[in-house]
Amino acid sequence: MKCKYCGKNITAKNAIFCSKNCHTYYSTELERKDMSNYTRVTITLDKDMSKSLRAIQSKLIQNTNESISFSQVVNIVLEEGVKVKKTILNDI
Known part of the structure; x- marks a missing residue:
């Protein structure tokens, strides 16, 4: 099965995304369209x-169909x- 966001092949049968990061980015993409x-x-x-x-941006475009x-x-970079x-500031 392929990850819905990045297109990588994944072995999990019930997974839509290959990692939590892909799920986060995909969710951000849906919010962006709003x-x-x-x-x-x-x-x-x-x-x-x-x-x-x-x-x-180039890497993300290469790994997705969007x-x-x-x-x-x-x-995305600013949020992270x-x-x-x-x-870091809370730990000080």
Whole structure:
């Protein structure tokens, strides 16, 4: 069976996603299509950061059958970064 999000072959018979990360990203994709939770902003990124985010976008597109916008990649990376930062600040 193939993962519904990334397309990897999985051996579990009743699983839809190969990991919790794929389930999280897929859920985020469904929320993204709603657009009611989003605010439009303009930001400036340095070239290295932009290249890194484009590389992530490229990998996600290669592993899925869906289109993935640059904004979606930025949101995914920021969400994970904010979670990590919050846990670090709470531990201090």
